[in-house]
Amino acid sequence: MRTLAIGDIHGCLTALETLLDVVQIQPDDLLITLGDYVDRGPDSRGVLDLLISLWRQEQLVAIRGNHDYMMLEARRKNSARDNWLALGGDATLKSYSKKASLKDVPDEHWQFLEHACVNYHETPTHIFVHAGLWPELPLDEQPEFVLFYERFHNPAPHMSGKIMICGHTNQKSGLPRDEGHAICIDTRVYKGGWLTCLDAQSRQLWQANQKGQTRQMWLDDL
Numbered sequence: 679m680r681t682l683a684i685g686d687i688h689g690c691l692t693a694l695e696t697l698l699d700v701v702q703i704q705p706d707d708l709l710i711t712l713g714d715y716v717d718r719g720p721d722s723r724g725v726l727d728l729l730i731s732l733w734r735q736e737q738l739v740a741i742r743g744n745h746d747y748m749m750l751e752a753r754r755k756n757s758a759r760d761n762w763l764a765l766g767g768d769a770t771l772k773s774y775s776k777k778a779s780l781k782d783v784p785d786e787h788w789q790f791l792e793h794a795c796v797n798y799h800e801t802p803t804h805i806f807v808h809a810g811l812w813p814e815l816p817l818d819e820q821p822e823f824v825l826f827y828e829r830f831h832n833p834a835p836h837m838s839g840k841i842m843i844c845g846h847t848n849q850k851s852g853l854p855r856d857e858g859h860a861i862c863i864d865t866r867v868y869k870g871g872w873l874t875c876l877d878a879q880s881r882q883l884w885q886a887n888q889k890g891q892t893r894q895m896w897l898d899d900l
Contacts, residue, residue, distance in 0.1 A: 688867060690719040691725050691728065700884050718766035747822075798820070
């Protein structure tokens, strides 16, 4: 069994489909997506359709990212809509219709973002989260703004002693950043970079981009 983490997708369906083809998910694998499924890229709708299909097969743990949260807030409050649109929500709406209306988003997409997605996932050795953790607080006491918005700036080890795997802070190099106790795998796919999948145990990684290109490597070789 592999525990596979995928970084921020941001509506980049081609990269996601290409990555999944390369990784070849097996029936006993656990796939954990680290959030930011929507915004900025061209096909947020297609990304959510694919993730929902994997989730229904009980093979996916979907973590909620700040852009997913902003989309939910835009639906709840008119005051949050303009901010979301300015940060990539306009591209998300265009993936649903030319009219670009929140009313065109299917109910199953709202249900997935609000109820299927979780704020973090924990295994015996790792913690998976979208953005970050406060090192001195247990998981169930972490503020949402830390889980969704904390930047990957020399994070301290978490009190649990477990390795944190996160996204959110895009790495302009196109390569993950490994601090030993914390690994960031947001490799900027929506800006011409790569979408990364990391095997948490073996530390093998695979990458794909929107051009359909792929590459494989080991985290320890970076």
